[in-house]
Amino acid sequence: MCQAPRATNADCLYPLPIGLLSNAKLGQSSLEVDDTIHDPETGRNHRRKLRLVAPPSFGTPTSRDEEVLLGLIELTIKRERPSATLCFSKWQLAKLLGWPEDAQAFKRISDSLHRWANCTLNWDNGTWSKEDRFWVDDSFQVLKSIACPDDSFWSCVFEDSIFTGLQELSETPIDFKLLASLNSVLSKRLYRVLAVRFLRFPTLEVSLSALAYDDLGLSRTYATGPLKRRLGVAIKELERRGFLTPMHPELRFQRLCKGQWVVSFTRATGPQSLDPSTDRPSKGSRPHGLKAQTSGRVNHKLVVQNHHLPAASLVTRPTKDWTTFDRWWQTLSEVTKQEVETQAVAAADPFCKREYEARKKTGGPLFNAFRQKILRNFYSAQPRLGGIRASA
Numbered sequence: 001m002c003q004a005p006r007a008t009n010a011d012c013l014y015p016l017p018i019g020l021l022s023n024a025k026l027g028q029s030s031l032e033v034d035d036t037i038h039d040p041e042t043g044r045n046h047r048r049k050l051r052l053v054a055p056p057s058f059g060t061p062t063s064r065d066e067e068v069l070l071g072l073i074e075l076t077i078k079r080e081r082p083s084a085t086l087c088f089s090k091w092q093l094a095k096l097l098g099w100p101e102d103a104q105a106f107k108r109i110s111d112s113l114h115r116w117a118n119c120t121l122n123w124d125n126g127t128w129s130k131e132d133r134f135w136v137d138d139s140f141q142v143l144k145s146i147a148c149p150d151d152s153f154w155s156c157v158f159e160d161s162i163f164t165g166l167q168e169l170s171e172t173p174i175d176f177k178l179l180a181s182l183n184s185v186l187s188k189r190l191y192r193v194l195a196v197r198f199l200r201f202p203t204l205e206v207s208l209s210a211l212a213y214d215d216l217g218l219s220r221t222y223a224t225g226p227l228k229r230r231l232g233v234a235i236k237e238l239e240r241r242g243f244l245t246p247m248h249p250e251l252r253f254q255r256l257c258k259g260q261w262v263v264s265f266t267r268a269t270g271p272q273s274l275d276p277s278t279d280r281p282s283k284g285s286r287p288h289g290l291k292a293q294t295s296g297r298v299n300h301k302l303v304v305q306n307h308h309l310p311a312a313s314l315v316t317r318p319t320k321d322w323t324t325f326d327r328w329w330q331t332l333s334e335v336t337k338q339e340v341e342t343q344a345v346a347a348a349d350p351f352c353k354r355e356y357e358a359r360k361k362t363g364g365p366l367f368n369a370f371r372q373k374i375l376r377n378f379y380s381a382q383p384r385l386g387g388i389r390a391s392a
Helices: 009-012 061-079 092-098 105-119 160-167 176-181 185-197 207-217 225-240 323-331 333-346 350-359 365-381 383-387
Strands: 031-041 044-054 085-089 122-131 136-138 143-147 152-157 203-207 255-257 260-266 289-292 303-304
Touching: 031 207, 044 350, 044 383, 061 085, 061 092, 061 105, 061 160, 061 176, 061 185, 085 092, 092 105, 092 152, 092 176, 105 152, 122 383, 136 160, 152 160, 176 185, 185 203, 185 225, 203 207, 203 350, 207 225, 207 350, 225 260, 255 365, 323 365, 333 350, 333 365, 350 365
Parallel strands: none
Antiparallel strands: 031 044, 044 122, 085 152, 122 136, 143 152, 203 260, 255 260, 289 303
């Protein structure tokens, strides 16, 4: 039997955008975040919503406040004897976050602590109850209290359920040196989301709309084109830092059907660059990335070129032609088709497999798109399939 998911209040602190990409506005007192997670007990996706409510005088937390909270979590976990009460100096936290140790940064930390101590987070079907074995609503605060004994030191007390979740973490998935080196707020948030997910899978394929709107908190007014361009800038910065494996946009963003796109990510295994100067190529240098090479009137080859990769790893990828697959599929009997589809689903990546299973009963165009993608990917990875003869 599948083990029940262990969703706690601390789960929302890493993958969800509980702050705003822009600065908090005076009078803005609420924020809603949607999230979808896989429920291994039912085998389906579970939809939950997080509502954040803050007094108008403080406003809702911003992306800077998220960084402060992550820093507090890091300091708590790294202690020899973790406690719900954390004492720290303002220089210690500023240094961890890569912020300048000046009065402006210290005021930013102070404002952030007051925001977290005065805001309430409300889950709708967001916390798993081990006793009742179903999803329940919950309301909690991140910090129960804060204190400033003197001008140099602060202390804060985590809410009980938050600290209980933190005790299960041996280390945070966040590299604060890499986080501090990123220039864009969107890059920092994307890094935070991917760093958590890479703990389970080195390669990810996620829905573009779910990533952009739910995980990163981008406005739903963005159309697909502008959404891909804005997200592409953040992805490029993470590629230059050596966190993501470089990939051409046509391979990074793939269309399943009308209005449905998926984004692919693979964690890089090489050393990471923390030098912001690498974001700007020198004059006269050729931009890195994937370059289309043409000879004659038509050429469908795309050649990956990147200075981080050795010459032996340059990849040539032809444009897919699925005519052979379609013809081969038509030659199979219904029994053989079912056998091949079962093997294809078992070998599919987690995202496609999860969406396939969740939509199998209802069907529809989106299910058909995932089914087709799974079958074609399996066919490409198994060249001998073309030699299977149709069953009698």
